[in-house]
Amino acid sequence: MSEPVISVLEDVLLTGTSNALAAAELQELVEDAAQTAGVEIDRIRIEDPVPQEEVSKTVLDAGLITTLEPLTEFLHLLENSVPYIVIERIEIRRVRRVNDGEEPEMTADLVVSGFAALDRP
Numbered sequence: 001m002s003e004p005v006i007s008v009l010e011d012v013l014l015t016g017t018s019n020a021l022a023a024a025e026l027q028e029l030v031e032d033a034a035q036t037a038g039v040e041i042d043r044i045r046i047e048d049p050v051p052q053e054e055v056s057k058t059v060l061d062a063g064l065i066t067t068l069e070p071l072t073e074f075l076h077l078l079e080n081s082v083p084y085i086v087i088e089r090i091e092i093r094r095v096r097r098v099n100d101g102e103e104p105e106m107t108a109d110l111v112v113s114g115f116a117a118l119d120r121p
Contacts, residue, residue, distance in 0.1 A: 022114065041064060092106055
């Protein structure tokens with residue numbers, strides 16, 4: 001990618017100027033969305049960065065505890081966020097049976113990624 005392409009994408013990229021800062025920004029975006037939606041994060045792990053041409057891909061793996069409505073809102077917040085967050089994988093499991101009228105509690109394993117142009121000024 002050339003500098004003009006990076007400048008066009010600037011608004012949708014993580015702003016971190018290092019892998020650590022990009023990872024911290026992605027983690028904060030995910031935690032803010034979870035708090036807004038009422039989703040509990042029970043584990044979070046940043047994976048090793050993946051260099052891709054002139055950007056670096058930051059990957060976050062999280063475990064969630066939630067019910068369906070908050071999970072739906074959380075995913076909507078991630079899908080519509082700026083900078084862009086890509087939902088790479090989600091695995092959802094119901095963890096307990098419920099009585100009529102109760103929402104089933106579930107866990108979700110989620111892998112998301114964001115991209116940063118680390119060499120920009």
